[in-house]
Amino acid sequence: NITALPEGKAELYRIFVDLLCGGWDMAKGVKRNSDFGSALKLRVLMRLASTQHEAKARVGTNTWFRNIVKETAPVLLDSWESLLGDIVQDGMLSRNGSTFAFPHLSFQEYLAARDLADPGNSTRDAILFRYLDGDDWWSEVMGFYVALSKRPRDMERWLMEGIRTTERKSRRSSSEEIRRRAQGLREVLMQSSPGYVADVLVPN
Numbered sequence: 001n002i003t004a005l006p007e008g009k010a011e012l013y014r015i016f017v018d019l020l021c022g023g024w025d026m027a028k029g030v031k032r033n034s035d036f037g038s039a040l041k042l043r044v045l046m047r048l049a050s051t052q053h054e055a056k057a058r059v060g061t062n063t064w065f066r067n068i069v070k071e072t073a074p075v076l077l078d079s080w081e082s083l084l085g086d087i088v089q090d091g092m093l094s095r096n097g098s099t100f101a102f103p104h105l106s107f108q109e110y111l112a113a114r115d116l117a118d119p120g121n122s123t124r125d126a127i128l129f130r131y132l133d134g135d136d137w138w139s140e141v142m143g144f145y146v147a148l149s150k151r152p153r154d155m156e157r158w159l160m161e162g163i164r165t166t167e168r169k170s171r172r173s174s175s176e177e178i179r180r181r182a183q184g185l186r187e188v189l190m191q192s193s194p195g196y197v198a199d200v201l202v203p204n
Contacts, residue, residue, distance in 0.1 A: 008147060008191070008192050009143075009144075009147065010110070010113075010144050010147035010148050010192065013106070013107070013110040013144070014110075016107075017042065017045075017092070017107070017110065017111070018038070020090050020091050020092050021038040021041045021042050021045070021090055021092065022037075022038035022041070022090065035079070035082065035086075036076075036082075036083050036086050040073060040076075040083075041083070041086070041087055041090070041092070042114075043072050043073070044065075044068055044069060044072055044073065044083065044087070045087065045092055045093075045111050046111050046112075046114045046115035046118070047068045047071065047072050047115055048060060048064065048065060048068050048111075049102065049107070049108045049109075049110075049111030049112040049114075049115060050111070050112045050115035050116065050121075051064055051068060052064070052108055052112075053108060053109065053112040053137070053138075053141060056137055058101055058102075058105055058108070059099050059100070059101045060093075060099065060100050060101065061098060061099055061100075062081075062084070062098045062099075062100075065080060065084050065100070066080045069083060084100070088100070091103065092107070105140075106140065109140040109141045109144060110144050112141045112144075113141045113142075113143075113144035113145040113148060114144075114148065116141065116145050117145060117148050117149075124145070125162070125165070127141070127142070128142065128158075128159075128162040128166075129162065129165060129166050129169065131181060132162055132163065132166040132170075132173070132178045132181050132182060133166055133169075133170045133172065133173050133178070134172060134173050134177070134181075142185055143184075143185065143188050146159075146185045146188045146189045146192070147188050147189070147191075147192040148192075149189065149192070149193070152189055152192075152193040152196040153196070155189055156186065156189060159182050159185055159186060159189075160182075162182065163178055163179060163182050166178045
């Protein structure tokens, strides 16, 4: 049972998403007919959020959803419409004809961060570069991603490497701005990792 709100924003969203993907029905003792498990729905939603965010879109299309089912759960390709309907019923997406959206952009950002944290995702360096180089569209995603880390020292070293890379490659951002953005992520890391003694975030 949840007796108090969790301190971390990322943990709060994890609880919300788990509840909306089926846990809420379980908590209420409601058995709803569904052919799809919460783990499957979460995997599809993570890829969907990542795809939409990469496209800088707040609204997705049936074609996107179908392609993501084909990628993540090909055996269910013929049932993609039923899966989409189930997720809409959960409240994780709202549908409008052939398009849909997450209930709030922050859910898309959180789930995109979860997808970024997946070991099979190889885009995290590129996305960190975009953010440190001034792309605010990725601000909340990177904040969630850093907060989700269970290895704060490795995360901090990754941020330091990101500073070096961005300073070397950037054609528009000053070193001061790049480091200011990295410092903001470092502060998120400190807040989400109580007791962690940080390295000094000053790359050579």
